[in-house]
């Protein structure tokens with residue numbers, strides 16, 4: 339989101355404040371001149387004076403200072419906006435219900451409406467974003483205060499993105515509002531605070547899941563440059579790069595995504611070894627951009643290298659193995675240089691994959707639809723090659739398909755694997771150590 343002037347002449351900020359509040363010059367995370375009271379940042383004194391005299395900063399400065407500085411003020415506003423959006427979007431579904439946390443329909447303090455954005459059904463799972471956020475904040479606070487350890491931290495952190503009733507991730511506008519809630523909760527802490535780092539990651543993931551890719555981009559770029567500047571552990575930098583690269587992909591910036599995912603894959607290989615799940619997922623993410631860039635030879639080579647490992651470590655019916663085979667087959671038949679043998683191999687592979695997927699995930703699983711589409715396209719290509727005169731009809735029946743990214747569960751094959759929040763202590767796979 340780009341900064342633009344609101345009708346009042348005040349400023350609507352982008353997601354994370356990395357620009358001069360007046361002229362939008364990029365300041366990164368630390369450059370520029372700060373307002374001595376509220377820490378709003380400018381490229382220099384001229385912009386600062388202008389903001390005070392004409393930009394309404396003379397009136398806003400106190401409010402921003404009171405809120406805890408410009409970044410906190412911005413997070414609070416974004417949070418309030420996203421709660422309103424979420425409650426409005428859920429209004430029909432939540433009509434006549436009450437919050438399972440505070441038992442009210444309207445929130446006692448904020449007067450916000452109810453939301454539901456998980457897999458809860460019937461009368462279960464209605465809540466206020468504020469109540470969900472308060473719950474997560476309290477649980478995390480206890481874990482921090484009593485030093486409950488990594489396992490408790492990760493479990494409790496999940497309340498920022500997973501419903502405690504149905505144990506499914508929140509999605510869309512609700513996930514987005516909780517992402518802002520999370521960031522708003524921890525933004526005021528020092529940059530080196532682990533929860534603050536995790537919160538910026540959480541916000542980036544939430545925005546990208548809600549398909550707000552431009553917004554996710556500015557958050558994830560800020561996250562990565564912060565991790566680099568703070569000299570964060572390799573595993574955190576790779577995770578930030580992985581998520582940012584996925585956002586590049588969504589925005590059609592394939593070459594950048596590809597370069598970054600190659601780096602993530604190589605980094606994972608060095609850090610965790612070839613058998614680690616994160617390495618295999620990184621290989622899949624990298625392969626899916628190679629495929630989109632029509633670099634089929636490299637896609638095939640990468641999948642041929644990693645497939646035996648995935649089979650050995652995860653087994654034939656694991657989602658990683660299935661995804662790798664699907665990507666391999668697709669590269670085989672999409673490659674314009676495919677030989678007749680390649681096309682035959684592609685068809686046999688997808689036929690076998692279809693049987694396995696049906697058995698393992700069931701015919702109604704969303705992954706099946708993609709496999710069936712691959713099968714139609716692979717067969718069409720093969721028919722066209724075997725009987726050249728029919729090629730035009732065959733080509734016409736082929737629907738363009740896209741590569742299978744490393745979805746964590748294959749539940750949503752369209753979304754790429756995202757590196758979840760961790761405490762930065764990644765355990766290498768035992769065999770790679």
Ligand SMILES: [Zn+2]
Pocket residue numbers: 358359360361362363380381382385
């Ligand atoms: Zn400026």
Ligand SMILES: [Zn+2]
Pocket residue numbers: 373374375376377378395398399400402
């Ligand atoms: Zn100020």
Ligand SMILES: [Zn+2]
Pocket residue numbers: 437438439440441442445465466469
């Ligand atoms: Zn409530």
Ligand SMILES: [Zn+2]
Pocket residue numbers: 456457458463501502503504505506
């Ligand atoms: Zn639920």
